[in-house]
Amino acid sequence: MTPRGGRFGAGRPVLTVLAALGLLAGAGLAGAPPAEALRAGAAGVAPGVTYREFDLPAAHGTAHAHLLTVDLRNPRVRVGLLHPGAVAARARVSLMADLRGAVAGVNGDFFNITETQHPGVAATGASVGPAIADGRALKAAVPDGQRFGPALPPGTTVEDVFGVGVDRRARLDRLTLDGSVRTPTARLPLGGLNQYALPVGSVGAFTQAWGGASRVRATCGTDTDRAAPCSTDTHEVTVRGGRVVSVSDAPGSGRVAPGTTVLLGREEGARRLRALDVGDPVRVRHRLVPAVSRVPYRLAVGGYPVLAGGRPLPGLDDTASAVRTAVGTADGGRRLLLLALDGAPEYRAGLTVAELAAALRELGAVDGFSLDGGGSSTLVARAPGASAVSVLNHPAGGAERPVPNGIGVFSTG
Incomplete structure (x- = not known):
């Protein structure tokens, strides 16, 4: 797929690496480090889970994206909330993925990262929005005025979530x-x-x-x-x-x-x-x-919606660019697009929220949801045969930032 037109320029190729089906193959990859093996081309991480990376031309320069596509119609695949075992705690996405046995994942919600306004009070590390793990409610949302992160798009709240129900369908909802x-x-x-x-x-x-x-x-x-x-x-x-x-x-x-x-x-x-x-x-x-679903959620994580019914939400910011993480849904919630931008210096300009919504739509998403970005943006995956996941994007801070939660991809393949 090569998105064209719209915000990314008519006729200009966007995806520099094309999707490939099946597992990694080829003698040239023998002995390669896991991360380099996956980066060598679009790759199958596990049955129903593929990875690719590509460039996205944007208003403030080229962004580089890392994408996991997850087919929830595959009975061997499921997604769940990655978390460090406590709401008020943080850990690296790679560590949470390895401890839970995930084959891939991205970072999740915005969180209470600092407390400079309250001397003597420590930041908790707890996330902003609601969270559900394995069908169990971990927390509810803080008041809108207490959130950390960029301004919310008009009409959205801290109660907005991305969730996957016990029916294995992904939805945007409000808890x-x-x-x-x-x-x-x-x-x-x-x-x-x-x-x-x-x-x-x-x-x-x-x-x-x-x-x-x-x-x-x-x-x-x-x-x-x-x-x-x-x-x-x-x-x-x-x-x-x-x-x-x-x-x-x-x-x-x-x-x-x-x-x-x-x-x-x-x-x-x-x-x-x-x-x-x-x-x-x-x-x-x-x-x-839930405001929408009558099906109980197995996973829910906070953030804010940017795309609904194939249309970007009105009033999305189109001026401030940043490294971002997002999740898109397609095929009636049966297919997930987990997207994280690269934070390497040459790509750090990133995308505006409006460009993020347009990118998700051109990648095939019907609904899109922004997660935490900046130094938190992290995408990990495990190469076939490897014992641990590798960080595939370059975190903007030069190293993984501990975060309160994430979306993990699991496979019995």
Whole structure:
């Protein structure tokens, strides 16, 4: 396929390496390092999974793209969320892929990378949007004003996700937290689940999935201002076995034990939690509710949509270029396009968001979703016969950046 016309110039060839079917072959590749073997040409990574790289002419110079095509119609192939075992933790994509046995993958959502506005408060590393792994809800989305990353396109929110259902079809959707805390005297709405930022006046729940990071950051900023001071009106309640086992006026840290939920309130939420005493019965309920799909999700990861129904979303930025990662869907959600740009100096200008949407469309995607970019953009794959994945693009920072999650590709072939 050679995309032509549109934003990339009429008649100008874009793909410099063409797709090839089947596994790598040829005596010339014998003994080649895994990454070089895959880069030697468009290659089969596993049954139903292929890799290729190509140039994309763009307004600010040539970008170089790395593309994984995943055929979910192949029963040997599946995709899942890569994560380091805790929401508030980060790891390299290559390490997460190898530990999970993935044959390929890309980085995922934007995340709480720094806390320069709050002295003494450590960044959690937790992702911005909702996350589901192996059908289990790990976290919900932070308030829109608390996100890290570029400005969202008009009409999109931090609740937007790319997901794959138990029916093995990929979709773009929106996941909203539905939860409550039932006490002897009241029913409190739940405003957060394993989030690095809670809505003002709310109560959030932290479970074993959160990890050991401090929960102080969850009380900093406001719904519209990430840099606003941390709240001084907080209260924390630990629930185990359906009863309150401890209370505290300060957010805590350390791992949450299995079967335990820590409830953290700020402002009005703190006031409501102060009505609870040790021994009181408490029931916590939470789930992520999709706006579109009636099929449960096996995988969901945050970011923002750029292409819907074959059309770029209106209002996409067409001025700021960057190294980017994205996922596209085609063939009714049965085929995935996992795209990561190269961060080598000669390609670092990258693409604008509008150019990214156009590139996904010309590659055959019907829907497209932007993931984290810049120094986070990473694409890994394992050459047939290799024992570990290799990083196939050049991360913009010169080395892999630890990230909170990613999309992993798995094969039983």
